[in-house]
Amino acid sequence: MAKEILMPQLGESVTEGTIDRWLVKPGDTVKKYDPLAEVTTDKVNAEVPSSYSGTVKELVVEENVTVAVGDLIAYIDSNDDDRSDKGAESSQTEEQQGQKEELSDAESSMKTRYSPAVLMLANEHNIDLKQVKGTGRANRITKKDVEQFVANKPVSNAEPEQAIENETKPSVQSSPPETSVTAGEKVPVTGVRKAIAQNMVKSVQEIPHAWTMVEVDVTNLVRYRNEVKDAWKEKEGYTLTYMPFFMEAVTQSLQSFPQLNSSWENDHIVYKKDINLSVAIAHDEALYVPVIHGADELSLKGLAKNLQQLSQKTKSKRLESRDMQNGTFTINNTGSFGSVQSVPIINRPQAAILSVESIVKRPVVKDDDSIAIRSMVNLCLSIDHRVLDGLIAGRFLQDVKSRLEGFSKKDLS
Amino acid sequence: MMGTMNFLQAINLALKEEMHRDEKVFILGEDVGRRGGVFLATEGLYEEFGDRVLDTPLTESAIAGVGIGAAMYGMRPVAEMQFADFMLPAVNQIVSEAAKIRYRSNNDFHVPMTIRAPYGGGVHGALYHSQSLEAMFNSIPGLKVVIPSSPYDAKGLLKAAIRDEDPVLFFEHKRAYRLLKGDVPEEDYVIPIGKANVVREGDDVTVITYGLCTHYAQQAAAALEKEDISTHVLDLRTVYPMDREAIVEAAKKTGKVLLVTDDNKEGSVLSEVAAIIAEECLFDLDSPIQRLAAPDVPAMPYASPLEKYYMVTKDKVESAIRDLAQF
Numbered sequence: 173m174a175k176e177i178l179m180p181q182l183g184e185s186v187t188e189g190t191i192d193r194w195l196v197k198p199g200d201t202v203k204k205y206d207p208l209a210e211v212t213t214d215k216v217n218a219e220v221p222s223s224y225s226g227t228v229k230e231l232v233v234e235e236n237v238t239v240a241v242g243d244l245i246a247y248i249d250s251n252d253d254d255r256s257d258k259g260a261e262s263s264q265t266e267e268q269q270g271q272k273e274e275l276s277d278a279e280s281s282m283k284t285r286y287s288p289a290v291l292m293l294a295n296e297h298n299i300d301l302k303q304v305k306g307t308g309r310a311n312r313i314t315k316k317d318v319e320q321f322v323a324n325k326p327v328s329n330a331e332p333e334q335a336i337e338n339e340t341k342p343s344v345q346s347s348p349p350e351t352s353v354t355a356g357e358k359v360p361v362t363g364v365r366k367a368i369a370q371n372m373v374k375s376v377q378e379i380p381h382a383w384t385m386v387e388v389d390v391t392n393l394v395r396y397r398n399e400v401k402d403a404w405k406e407k408e409g410y411t412l413t414y415m416p417f418f419m420e421a422v423t424q425s426l427q428s429f430p431q432l433n434s435s436w437e438n439d440h441i442v443y444k445k446d447i448n449l450s451v452a453i454a455h456d457e458a459l460y461v462p463v464i465h466g467a468d469e470l471s472l473k474g475l476a477k478n479l480q481q482l483s484q485k486t487k488s489k490r491l492e493s494r495d496m497q498n499g500t501f502t503i504n505n506t507g508s509f510g511s512v513q514s515v516p517i518i519n520r521p522q523a524a525i526l527s528v529e530s531i532v533k534r535p536v537v538k539d540d541d542s543i544a545i546r547s548m549v550n551l552c553l554s555i556d557h558r559v560l561d562g563l564i565a566g567r568f569l570q571d572v573k574s575r576l577e578g579f580s581k582k583d584l585s
Numbered sequence: 586m587m588g589t590m591n592f593l594q595a596i597n598l599a600l601k602e603e604m605h606r607d608e609k610v611f612i613l614g615e616d617v618g619r620r621g622g623v624f625l626a627t628e629g630l631y632e633e634f635g636d637r638v639l640d641t642p643l644t645e646s647a648i649a650g651v652g653i654g655a656a657m658y659g660m661r662p663v664a665e666m667q668f669a670d671f672m673l674p675a676v677n678q679i680v681s682e683a684a685k686i687r688y689r690s691n692n693d694f695h696v697p698m699t700i701r702a703p704y705g706g707g708v709h710g711a712l713y714h715s716q717s718l719e720a721m722f723n724s725i726p727g728l729k730v731v732i733p734s735s736p737y738d739a740k741g742l743l744k745a746a747i748r749d750e751d752p753v754l755f756f757e758h759k760r761a762y763r764l765l766k767g768d769v770p771e772e773d774y775v776i777p778i779g780k781a782n783v784v785r786e787g788d789d790v791t792v793i794t795y796g797l798c799t800h801y802a803q804q805a806a807a808a809l810e811k812e813d814i815s816t817h818v819l820d821l822r823t824v825y826p827m828d829r830e831a832i833v834e835a836a837k838k839t840g841k842v843l844l845v846t847d848d849n850k851e852g853s854v855l856s857e858v859a860a861i862i863a864e865e866c867l868f869d870l871d872s873p874i875q876r877l878a879a880p881d882v883p884a885m886p887y888a889s890p891l892e893k894y895y896m897v898t899k900d901k902v903e904s905a906i907r908d909l910a911q912f
Contacts, residue, residue, distance in 0.1 A: 287840070287870060287871045287872060288867055288868040288869070288870050288871075289840040289868065289869050289870055289871040290871065291868075292868045292869070308911065308912055309911050309912050312912065314871055314912070315839075315840045315841075315871035316788075316789070316871075439776075440774060442587075442768065442770075443587055443770075444587075444768070445587045445588070445589060445768055493807075493810075493811070
């Protein structure tokens with residue numbers, strides 16, 4: 173008789189897994205505990221062992237599909253005895269010919285009870301609800317299930333998918349995928365990637381971005397940092413980067429220009445009292461934006477230390493939610509991957525974001541018309557044009573610039 | 586300028602600014618003068634404004650009645666009922682006079698009066714100091730009922746109430762007074778009465794609530810984010826008349842609606858919210874509308890465990906949202 177193989181619980185907080193690769197195909201003979209598939213989750217990669225000996229009957233889930241813990245992934249024909257109800261067995265097998273999921277009465281009871289929202293959506297998109305998998309209680313089909321089904325439906329050329337966009341959803345997928353290009357590998361979008369995508373779309377859709385850039389001569393700063401970096405490393409145990417210097421200058425300028433340390437709240441603008449610097453830190457495939465709280469109360473050394481700790485936490489994946497909350501302005505170190513110019517997307521609901529580009533040596537014409545080799549850096553600023561205008565943004569950047577250019581040696585203790 | 590202050594300080598600041606702005610604004614109530622009010626909402630105002638802050642006898646019907654008379658003559662009284670529970674003797678003045686005079690006099694008279702009252706439990710107030718009375722005033726056209734959920738809202742809404750040309754009941758959750766803190770601009774701003782506010786965007790479950798419960802809903806929503814449950818939270822801000830448009834929009838957003846109040850469940854203002862949703866957007870619903878509220882027992886118990894059982898908490902809101910998300 174056909175036995176169900178379910179997605180196992182692979183770790184305490186794991187709720188779903190992606191079938192990376194099936195290791196068996198229908199018709200294969202498997203022994204109990206033989207691996208059936210390779211699975212990836214947020215936490216671990218593992219193999220799903222067979223719970224029975226028998227013949228693989230059907231693989232229900234395709235490769236690269238993400239399913240919830242406890243979901244049916246395959247059927248195995250097996251004579252392993254777990255219920256010795258011989259009479260029911262033959263008739264049950266027959267029933268299963270036509271029906272994929274054979275569920276107990278309690279479970280199936282909600283399967284065909286449709287909510288008004290589900291019926292309306294199904295009607296609107298001409299969907300046969302029997303084909304939709306329910307993820308609600310007792311397999312009830314939820315509104316979200318239908319929306320998802322609609323979104324994943326292959327695009328028919330007759331009917332553009334515009335209709336599924338209700339006004340609250342970001343229209344990420346308004347253009348149909350290009351079918352003329354041979355599809356490469358499909359990568360499921362999970363957790364962090366999904367969150368990043370949503371935030372970015374929301375920010376771009378909601379905020380009218382404006383952009384501006386200044387170039388800054390940081391020769392003095394570079395010289396100074398080179399002078400002290402070895403001693404620093406020895407004393408503090410980590411490398412002194414340029415970021416704390418930029419953060420200090422930005423924080424000071426934010427105090428003079430609170431308009432950039434604010435947020436748009438529909439019918440009013442809120443100027444934030446604290447200066448909490450969000451710092452974009454890329455790690456692996458994801459971007460994290462932990463926050464240095466109360467940056468205006470920290471010395472250069474304090475900023476450096478906080479940055480170092482957050483960077484460590486990011487790398488070891490120990491960031492807590494309070495590390496990520498209440499940022500008021502974002503500073504982004506795009507220079508670390510060699511960029512010399514970028515147009516950053518604002519970290520909603522903040523009003524502005526600054527990216528610090530690579531420091532590069534360039535010949536510069538000085539005031540007395542002589543030419544000198546100077547260390548130059550571009551600072552790029554995106555602003556929420558609802559909150560502030562180019563004038564204030566420009567003054568702010570000039571203020572940051574003059575602080576950095578006027579940099580002189582300081583006491584780092 | 587912006588300062589972090591608690592809910593009570595925001596109320597105090599709004600009163601002070603309005604008294605500076607308009608000399609017709611005055612305060613009356615029990616112990617509001619030298620004593621500064623039992624919760625100290627009017628602290629320092631008697632010292633600053635002298636007899637524009639009036640101590641009254643322990644007669645709520647007179648507090649309302651005097652306010653109504655003064656308002657009809659062009660003053661802008663802000664009456665304080667020491668506890669919402671004590672408003673009952675003044676109901677005749679509020680419902681039969683204040684709410685109806687504009688209609689009755691064909692616009693010859695109107696009553697630009699604000700009545701402030703602390704409501705709600707959670708501070709061991711027991712029977713006579715814990716009631717939520719908003720539902721009682723939720724079917725009185727001519728009256729507005731405003732219940733703020735944060736210090737920022739408290740200041741902006743109280744100013745709007747004082748400047749309103751008609752009577753406004755302004756309920757302040759007494760547990761919110763010192764519990765809720767937040768940024769409050771020290772300059773003048775007004776939050777419009779009659780408009781609800783989306784305090785959090787989400788797409789799994791919609792919570793519609795008001796007052797202190799908004800705070801719990803936000804806390805619960807933040808906790809549930811870790812379980813990948815995305816919660817939409819609408820703060821009604823004004824419970825009468827209701828912002829139908831915002832309610833319908835919020836309900837449509839997810840199709841799963843949880844209504845939260847710390848009033849008793851049956852006949853609470855939520856019942857009206859549920860009715861609006863049923864009337865306007867039945868076909869957008871993906872689950873039965875759920876209510877989370879205090880049990881239908883006569884009064885807030887005094888014993889701590891019972892009071893805790895009676896009150897709406899962050900944990901109760903959290904499990905109710907989770908339950909709906911899984912439906």
